[in-house]
Each structure stands twice: as structure tokens, then as C-alpha cells.
Amino acid sequence: MILVTGATGSIGRSLVHRLRRDGAAFRALVRDEAKGQALGCDFAVGDFDDPDSIAAALHGVDRLFLNGSGAQPLDGEQPMIRRQKTVIDAARRAGVAHVVKVSVWHARRESRLSQSAHWEIDEHLRASGLAWSLLQPAGFMQNFIAPGAFTPDGDLVSSYGDTPVAHIDCHDIAACAATLLAGPQDRKDAFVLTGPEALTDAEIADKISSALGRTVHRAELPPDALAAAMTSQGLPRRFAEDLAYLVKEVAAGSQTATTTTVRDITGRPPRTFDAFLTANLQPLRAAATPPTP
Numbered sequence: 216m217i218l219v220t221g222a223t224g225s226i227g228r229s230l231v232h233r234l235r236r237d238g239a240a241f242r243a244l245v246r247d248e249a250k251g252q253a254l255g256c257d258f259a260v261g262d263f264d265d266p267d268s269i270a271a272a273l274h275g276v277d278r279l280f281l282n283g284s285g286a287q288p289l290d291g292e293q294p295m296i297r298r299q300k301t302v303i304d305a306a307r308r309a310g311v312a313h314v315v316k317v318s319v320w321h322a323r324r325e326s327r328l329s330q331s332a333h334w335e336i337d338e339h340l341r342a343s344g345l346a347w348s349l350l351q352p353a354g355f356m357q358n359f360i361a362p363g364a365f366t367p368d369g370d371l372v373s374s375y376g377d378t379p380v381a382h383i384d385c386h387d388i389a390a391c392a393a394t395l396l397a398g399p400q401d402r403k404d405a406f407v408l409t410g411p412e413a414l415t416d417a418e419i420a421d422k423i424s425s426a427l428g429r430t431v432h433r434a435e436l437p438p439d440a441l442a443a444a445m446t447s448q449g450l451p452r453r454f455a456e457d458l459a460y461l462v463k464e465v466a467a468g469s470q471t472a473t474t475t476t477v478r479d480i481t482g483r484p485p486r487t488f489d490a491f492l493t494a495n496l497q498p499l500r501a502a503a504t505p506p507t508p
């Protein structure tokens with residue numbers, strides 16, 4: 216039995232769909248009963264902040280998909296660290312054999328926000344005695360249909376200059392997770408997951424223009440200007456500066472290389488950005504269309 220955490224998120228929904236299609240025995244963890252019913256599969260209601268609910272959800276589970284929200288805009292320790300360590304400890308007590316965890320590319324101690332937080336959680340998992348597979352994805356294509364991807368005028372917010380980025384579709388992260396969850400349970404391995412091509416923001420704006428049938432311009436917001444805009448909106452200065460640090464790394468090329476890992480794991484190539492846009496036209500329109508006056 217597999218427990219899928221983060222089942223209502225961008226990766227989790229796709230993983231639930233895939234496991235149901237494959238006839239796998241699994242249970243989804245949700246925080247909200249109505250969201251569980253909408254998934255249409257066996258589910259348990261629980262919260263990473265409520266260890267008893269996690270212990271109950273893990274009953275009879277031998278494989279765990281561990282995923283939750285990334286870094287939050289606050290000062291101090293990121294809650295994801297405490298939450299995901301709680302789930303790992305509960306998994307060990309419940310007799311889980313193998314954990315497939317969503318981490319991040321370049322997770323390391325001396326970085327910031329989700330990169331250093333994932334490093335700490337990954338270390339906890341490595342030291343747990345459980346078998347593990349760490350998924351280390353590049354930036355998600357789904358970020359382009361998330362709030363804040365476009366200005367209120369419908370321009371694409373662009374912070375990476377002319378540097379190409381090998382964005383990945385969460386659909387492919389879910390496909391890798393499904394394959395690993397069905398495979399040998401004694402592994403200890405990490406996988407850098409990217410899309411099939413690295414694209415500049417200008418190339419992405421052109422592709423979005425074609426998909427929407429209107430010219431989408433770029434609204435350039437370099438990392439320091441991004442941080443200044445966030446602090447002027449009331450977000451903590453430290454958070455804004457840390458985010459700018461991470462964006463600068465990507466703008467310097469840290470996510471430009473592509474890997475063959477999605478194909479190696481699943482046997483088929485990852486989705487192109489064009490295919491992602493075709494599959495997500497409705498949410499793209501909602502994210503990129505200026506409100507009517």
C-alpha cells in the first residue's frame with residue numbers, strides 16, 4: 216500500500232491519476248475531506264502538523280510519496296522542515312520500507328529557503344534507516360500558471376534575463392514517482408529531473424503568445440527589483456533577499472543543463488513546453504488574461 220502525501224498539489228494530483236489508472240493499491244493524504252472526495256480514491260484526512268493523523272494514515276503502508284508545500288514567506292525556520300521530518304519519523308515507526316521524496320535541484324546546506332530546507336529534510340531521510348529516492352526537479356512549468364506569473368496587464372514576469380532554464384512539467388515528476396514506487400524497495404538514490412529543453416523567458420513568452428493567440432510581452436523584473444517589490448508588498452525582507460539569491464543562481468545558469476533522467480526512469484521523454492501549454496490552456500488563460508475593466 217502506497218500513501219500519497221501532497222495528493223491535492225500539482226504533482227500529487229497527477230500521481231493519483233496515474234496510480235488509479237495503473238490499478239495500484241494506494242491512499243491519498245488530504246487536509247480537507249471535500250478535496251479527498253473530489254480525488255475519487257481511498258483517502259485519509261490528516262495534517263503534517265498533527266502526528267497522530269499521520270500515524271493513522273500510515274496504517275498498512277509500506278511505500279510513501281512525501282511531498283508538501285515549499286518555502287513560505289516568513290522569517291525563521293521554514294515549517295516544511297519540521298513537518299516533513301515528522302512524516303519521516305512516523306513512517307519509520309509504521310514500518311514503511313521506501314520513501315520517494317520531492318526535493319529540489321542543488322539542495323545544499325549553505326543555500327536558502329527550499330534548497331537548504333530540503334537539504335536538511337533529505338539528510339534526515341538518509342539517516343532514518345529507510346530506503347529512499349530523492350527527486351530533485353528543476354523549476355516547474357506549472358509556475359507559469361501560478362499566481363504572480365503575469366502582471367495585471369497580462370505580461371510575463373521575467374527574472375532570468377537571457378538565461379535558458381530546463382523547466383519540467385509536474386506530470387513527469389509524478390510519472391517518475393509512480394515508476395519508483397512500483398520498483399525495488401531497497402534503493403538509495405537521487406535523480407535530477409529536467410524538461411527536454413532549456414528555454415529563455417523570451418522563448419517562453421513567444422510560445423505563450425502562440426498558445427493564447429496574442430502577443431505576450433515580458434515584464435523584466437531582475438532579482439533585486441523582485442526582492443524590492445516583495446518587501447514593498449509587506450513580505451519579510453530576509454525572505455525577499457533569500458528568494459533573490461535563488462533567482463540569481465538560476466539567472467547565472469544553475470538550471471540550464473538538461474538531464475535524460477525522466478526518459479531513463481519512465482522509458483519516454485519528458486513533456487515539451489509546447490505540450491505543457493496545450494494540456495493547460497484553460498489555467499494559462501486564467502493566469503495570463505488581464506481582468507476586464
Ligand SMILES: NC(=O)c1ccc[n+]([C@@H]2O[C@H](COP(=O)([O-])OP(=O)(O)OC[C@H]3O[C@@H](n4cnc5c(N)ncnc54)[C@H](OP(=O)(O)O)[C@@H]3O)[C@@H](O)[C@H]2O)c1
Nearest residue numbers: 221222223224225246262263283284285319329353354355
Ligand atoms: N515550484 C517549483 O518550481 C519547485 C521546483 C523544485 C522543487 N519544488 C518543491 O516541490 C514541492 C511542491 O511544491 P508546490 O508548491 O508545487 O506544491 P503544491 O502543488 O502546492 O502542493 C503542496 C501539497 O502539500 C499539501 N500540504 C501543504 N501543507 C500541508 C500540511 N501541513 N499537511 C499535509 N499536507 C500539506 C497541500 O495540500 P492542500 O491542498 O491542503 O493545500 C498540497 O497537496 C515543494 O517541496 C517545493 O520545494 C518546487
